[in-house]
Amino acid sequence: MSxxxxxxxxxxxxxxxxxxxxxxxxxxxxxxxxxxxxxxxxKPTEQGLYTASVEPGLSPITVGTMHGWVVQITTPDGRPxxxxxxxxxxxxxxxxxxxxxxxxxxxxxxxxxxxVDGMKFNMPGWWVVNLSVDGPAGPDTxxxxxxx
Amino acid sequence: MRTSTVIVAALVIGxxxxxxxTLAKPQPWTEExxxxxxxxxxxxxxxxxxxxxxxxxxxxDAASLGKALFFDTRLSANNKVACGTCHLPDRQFxxxxxxxxxxxxxxxxxxxxxxxxxxxxxxxxxxxxxQWAQALGPLESAVEHGTDRAYIxxxxxxxxxxxxxxxxxxxxxxxxxxDHASPNGLGAVLEDWLALDESQKDAxxxxxADVGKAIAAYERTITPQxxxxxxxVDHLAAGEDTSGILSDQEExxxxxxxxxxxxxxxHNGPLLTDNFFHNTGVTAVPGLPGDLGRSVAVEQxxxxxxxxxxPYSDAGPGDCAELRYLGQAGHEMIRAYKxxxxxxxxxxxxxxxxxxxxxxxxxxxxxxxxPAAPDGHSELAPLNLxxxxxxxxEAFLGALDPIEGQP
Numbered sequence: 001m002s003x004x005x006x007x008x009x010x011x012x013x014x015x016x017x018x019x020x021x022x023x024x025x026x027x028x029x030x031x032x033x034x035x036x037x038x039x040x041x042x043k044p045t046e047q048g049l050y051t052a053s054v055e056p057g058l059s060p061i062t063v064g065t066m067h068g069w070v071v072q073i074t075t076p077d078g079r080p081x082x083x084x085x086x087x088x089x090x091x092x093x094x095x096x097x098x099x100x101x102x103x104x105x106x107x108x109x110x111x112x113x114x115x116v117d118g119m120k121f122n123m124p125g126w127w128v129v130n131l132s133v134d135g136p137a138g139p140d141t142x143x144x145x146x147x148x
Numbered sequence: 149m150r151t152s153t154v155i156v157a158a159l160v161i162g163x164x165x166x167x168x169x170t171l172a173k174p175q176p177w178t179e180e181x182x183x184x185x186x187x188x189x190x191x192x193x194x195x196x197x198x199x200x201x202x203x204x205x206x207x208x209d210a211a212s213l214g215k216a217l218f219f220d221t222r223l224s225a226n227n228k229v230a231c232g233t234c235h236l237p238d239r240q241f242x243x244x245x246x247x248x249x250x251x252x253x254x255x256x257x258x259x260x261x262x263x264x265x266x267x268x269x270x271x272x273x274x275x276x277x278x279q280w281a282q283a284l285g286p287l288e289s290a291v292e293h294g295t296d297r298a299y300i301x302x303x304x305x306x307x308x309x310x311x312x313x314x315x316x317x318x319x320x321x322x323x324x325x326x327d328h329a330s331p332n333g334l335g336a337v338l339e340d341w342l343a344l345d346e347s348q349k350d351a352x353x354x355x356x357a358d359v360g361k362a363i364a365a366y367e368r369t370i371t372p373q374x375x376x377x378x379x380x381v382d383h384l385a386a387g388e389d390t391s392g393i394l395s396d397q398e399e400x401x402x403x404x405x406x407x408x409x410x411x412x413x414x415h416n417g418p419l420l421t422d423n424f425f426h427n428t429g430v431t432a433v434p435g436l437p438g439d440l441g442r443s444v445a446v447e448q449x450x451x452x453x454x455x456x457x458x459p460y461s462d463a464g465p466g467d468c469a470e471l472r473y474l475g476q477a478g479h480e481m482i483r484a485y486k487x488x489x490x491x492x493x494x495x496x497x498x499x500x501x502x503x504x505x506x507x508x509x510x511x512x513x514x515x516x517x518x519p520a521a522p523d524g525h526s527e528l529a530p531l532n533l534x535x536x537x538x539x540x541x542e543a544f545l546g547a548l549d550p551i552e553g554q555p
Binding site: 063064066095097098100101102103104117118120122123124125 | 187268412413414416422423470472474475476478480527
């Protein structure tokens with residue numbers, strides 16, 4: 001009896017395996033981003049020197065549309081960080097290319113808020129946007145994930 | 149027969165049948181696929197974006213003048229070449245040739261015009277940033293129209309003075325301007341340009357730019373037309389029955405287009421182009437001068453006096469974001485070219501930026517095998533599509549042709 005069950009398990013594994021292989025093939029086709037991707041738009045910087053949050057000026061963000069983001073930098077205890085120097089880059093980790101534009105800070109909006117213009121994403125899929133922040137506490141970086 | 153043997157046989161047959169059914173029958177689209185498919189339909193195309201650099205972009209009188217200029221062969225060195233000589237209206241505004249033939253032969257394939265008002269960059273390498281700036285390039289190309297801006301200004305004065313004045317104000321006095329003069333000319337044409345004073349140069353440049361703006365106003369009216377694919381997308385979006393709009397093979401091809409074929413990496417959005425630049429390892433044409441694509445065009449567009457930020461642009465402060473945030477061309481822009489819109493692609497061979505590939509089937513083989521680039525690095529990786537899948541993709545691309553009776 002136990003022998004038969006083992007065989008049955010073995011036999012059931014045929015369609016299960018077929019489905020699994022099919023599933024992997026489909027997954028590869030669609031190139032999904034990692035399942036545990038952190039999509040939050042506010043988070044501490046890598047070294048914990050600041051907290052950064054971003055507000056894309058386009059909701060939802062669409063492929064190919066130039067738009068701006070507002071970036072807010074605060075200390076870990078929530079006080080605004082003024083006169084920070086911010087640079088922006090990014091790209092698609094699964095495709096190995098960068099952004100199609102060179103976004104830049106176009107205005108210091110005060111109260112730790114900065115206007116970044118020139119944001120554009122030319123493909124659907126998983127994008128990362130890296131901010132390098134240099135303020136009174138020193139340089140730090142933070143990465144935001146987006147899925148278009 | 150033992151029970152276990154029967155079970156094995158039943159399961160194997162069942163699995164095989166399930167696998168066959170999976171491959172042979174159209175499957176419902178997943179939510180992600182539906183979203184992607186819908187994003188490619190014309191219904192997702194936004195209204196034409198404004199061109200703040202061209203004050204007459206939407207003026208019907210400008211479009212009327214532009215259309216006359218577009219088909220006027222007097223705008224050429226031999227009186228035989230107009231824009232419409234290579235951009236044939238009944239051929240999707242292209243010429244079916246590997247490389248365009250004006251007064252000589254160019255090094256690039258003629259591009260179709262429909263939808264270029266949506267593109268931030270024009271030409272295969274994007275060395276112009278508007279339709280009007282683009283229109284000026286061929287006029288002064290020695291192998292296309294073979295003219296120069298002073299000649300064009302005199303021609304406007306002789307044949308279009310009233311229409312011009314109604315749109316742009318009175319023409320400047322050109323009495324002291326020689327017949328031919330241009331900073332892009334050679335020999336006497338260049339010398340005569342250099343001998344002009346700054347106000348004369350500026351006056352000629354302004355008339356020349358206005359000619360481009362009128363032609364752009366006409367080109368702006370050339371828009372992509374619906375295909376069977378768009379009808380399919382409309383039905384899909386409305387939750388209606390899509391059967392019979394595409395053949396099973398075309399539907400298989402669409403599934404590959406948004407999936408395993410990875411086509412939407414670059415051919416995305418309702419115009420099926422990302423309007424950016426990619427090295428896809430297309431071979432160089434023997435005998436043509438070296439061509440580095442986008443990597444040299446970035447400097448050209450930044451230096452172009454007819455760009456969005458230049459003195460002949462009508463743009464205000466805050467406009468021209470594309471040019472402002474263009475950045476520098478990195479290594480990946482070597483031999484990178486713009487993906488053309490795939491609308492109508494099946495009926496306009498040959499393909500690629502210099503007509504290197506004769507048929508659509510061979511283009512798909514190129515993407516499937518991903519050959520190394522002659523310079524720079526190809527972004528492609530082999531797709532491992534089988535002949536059935538390649539045939540399905542090709543069939544799907546045929547469904548992007550404008551519906552019968554439309555240009």
